[in-house]
Amino acid sequence: MKKRAAALALCLALCLALAPAAAEAAEAAGSIYITAAGNDILPLDDATMPFWSDGYLYVASSIFTGQVNKSLGVAYLPSSVSNPNLCILYAGTRSLMFDINGNFVRDTDGNVSFRGAIRQGGEVFVPASVVAEFFHLEYSVTPLTVSTAGGASYGALVWLRQPNFGLSEKHFINAAFSQISMRYEQYLRERQPEEVGVENPPGGVQLPSGDGKSVYLCLAAGEGAAAQLDALDACGAQAAFFCTPEFLESQGDLLRRMIATGHAVGLLADAADPERTVAEQLEAGNALLARATMGKTRLAKIQNGDERHRREAREAGFSCLEAELDRSDSGLRDSAQAEHLLRQVSAQRGGVRIWLGNAAGAAGLRAFLSAAGEAEDRCLALTETLP
Numbered sequence: 001m002k003k004r005a006a007a008l009a010l011c012l013a014l015c016l017a018l019a020p021a022a023a024e025a026a027e028a029a030g031s032i033y034i035t036a037a038g039n040d041i042l043p044l045d046d047a048t049m050p051f052w053s054d055g056y057l058y059v060a061s062s063i064f065t066g067q068v069n070k071s072l073g074v075a076y077l078p079s080s081v082s083n084p085n086l087c088i089l090y091a092g093t094r095s096l097m098f099d100i101n102g103n104f105v106r107d108t109d110g111n112v113s114f115r116g117a118i119r120q121g122g123e124v125f126v127p128a129s130v131v132a133e134f135f136h137l138e139y140s141v142t143p144l145t146v147s148t149a150g151g152a153s154y155g156a157l158v159w160l161r162q163p164n165f166g167l168s169e170k171h172f173i174n175a176a177f178s179q180i181s182m183r184y185e186q187y188l189r190e191r192q193p194e195e196v197g198v199e200n201p202p203g204g205v206q207l208p209s210g211d212g213k214s215v216y217l218c219l220a221a222g223e224g225a226a227a228q229l230d231a232l233d234a235c236g237a238q239a240a241f242f243c244t245p246e247f248l249e250s251q252g253d254l255l256r257r258m259i260a261t262g263h264a265v266g267l268l269a270d271a272a273d274p275e276r277t278v279a280e281q282l283e284a285g286n287a288l289l290a291r292a293t294m295g296k297t298r299l300a301k302i303q304n305g306d307e308r309h310r311r312e313a314r315e316a317g318f319s320c321l322e323a324e325l326d327r328s329d330s331g332l333r334d335s336a337q338a339e340h341l342l343r344q345v346s347a348q349r350g351g352v353r354i355w356l357g358n359a360a361g362a363a364g365l366r367a368f369l370s371a372a373g374e375a376e377d378r379c380l381a382l383t384e385t386l387p
Contacts, residue, residue: 032155032187034144034180035063036172038071038162041179044187047123050158054262055240055381057141058118058125059158061087061098072160074135078124087117087124091135098126107134113294114260128158133296137162142169212376214351216240217365218301218321220268220328220358221247225254227362233261235369237379240264242301242321245281248288255292264381265289265297266321269313271305278302278309279316299382301355321355321382324348328357331364338367342375353382 033050035042048060064076077088087098098105098117105126106112118125132139142157157173157180167175217239219228225241232239241258243265248255258265267285269278276284286296300318302309310320325344331337345352372379 032144032184034155034157034183035059036157036159036161036176037063037068038160038165039176040067040071041176041183042068044183047121050128051120051125052383053118054259055238055264055383056115057128057158057383059128059131059160061089061117061124061126064089068160072135072137072162074131074137087126089126089131089135094135096126096131096134098124100124105130111294114256115293115295127295128160129296129298130294132160133290138165140169142173144173212372212378213345213348215345215372215377215379216351216353216382217356217360217379218242218266218323218354218382219356219360220244220301221251221254222358224358224360224362225251228360228365229254229257229261229263231362231365231369232263232379235366235373235379237369237372238262238264238381239379240266240299240321240382242266242268242299243285243289244268245285245288248285248292252292255289259293259295262381264299264383265293266299266301266382267297267318268301268303269305269309270303271309272303278305278312282313282316282318321353323353323355325352325354328355328359331359331361332356332368333359333361333364335364335367338364338371341368342371342377345372345377346375 032044034044035048035050042063048062050057050059052058061076062078064072064074069075074089074091077090085100085102087100089096089098093108095108096105097107100117100119103116104112104114105116113130115127115130117127128139131137137160139158139160142159144155144157157169159169159172165172173180217237219225219239219241221241221243225247228239228241238261241263243251243255248267255265267282267289269281269285271278273281282300290296298317298319299321300313301321302313310322313320325341325348327341330340332341341354345354369379
């Protein structure tokens with residue numbers, strides 16, 4: 001994460017930045033993640049700052065103490081000398097037991113998920129979505145632009161809370177403005193003596209050098225999913241697979257492979273379905289995904305819909321894909337189409353989300369990934385903050 005030792009501005013402005021450019025700049029330049037639990041804005045510290053890994057947001061397990069424990073009802077039991085690789089979060093008789101070495105988590109109902117904890121430095125981080133789902137909490141990630149005299153920094157507010165808290169993300173940020181400002185100013189003051197330099201971004205992932213773009217390939221999971229995964233994995237690339245209920249119900253092995261290899265999984269809903277609303281389709285899809293992988297998603301692609309249907313999905317807690325490039329009709333099946341797509345990507349500013357639908361063949365995908373690699377473009381998994 002890029003060191004920010006620029007002169008501190010006494011006048012600190014924070015504003016909602018829901019445009020994709022803010023999220024893209026956050027990823028490219030290093031981002032500041034401010035954590036809130038209930039009413040409280042937590043101290044800002046590099047050692048406990050949330051980060052993304054394989055499309056999942058991770059938060060420090062040690063935050064579930066003190067006031068956070070009182071606000072959320074979830075407590076933290078740190079690793080013991082007898083078992084230094086076990087981290088436990090609990091509420092009453094319910095608990096999540098994270099095996100750090102085994103990279104899995106087991107709950108008191110006997111369920112096992114392979115979305116485990118990550119040890120970074122001396123801190124153990126846990127996936128926010130797994131914790132929120134099990135303990136019936138709500139969480140959101142709201143992009144922020146933090147403006148100082150040294151320029152604009154990009155990041156997000158990670159907010160954990162009890163259901164029916166009573167405030168939207170926007171209203172909460174407005175109400176907590178002074179707390180957020182105070183935490184950020186304190187963070188900059190503590191970092192002021194440090195030399196300006198570059199270190200690995202959160203999660204320990206070293207981004208390749210160069211001026212390439214961040215490219216988010218989005219596919220409709222279907223019969224060619226296994227071959228597409230082979231092509232992506234061979235090139236060290238990632239993508240997002242949006243799945244129908246039929247795929248979610250029948251392709252558990254492929255779903256688990258997607259998640260294990262760092263790809264994102266989203267839900268595909270059809271607004272033209274005469275029997276179920278978009279929200280009902282997404283809820284059913286997440287139930288099928290949880291059955292197959294012990295996890296859920298907030299990514300969604302609405303087909304045959306309009307802004308009304310996308311608003312319905314957002315109100316249900318989903319982040320809807322709105323791609324800069326739609327290639328679902330023109331396809332990506334050979335090297336000529338791959339070359340044309342790369343030219344389109346080069347003409348875009350910032351990160352590029354590409355909806356390929358069912359139109360990507362393994363050969364065309366391999367050709368595009370090879371050409372993108374030569375151009376120093378990075379094919380990454382879509383995350384919740386990007387749409």
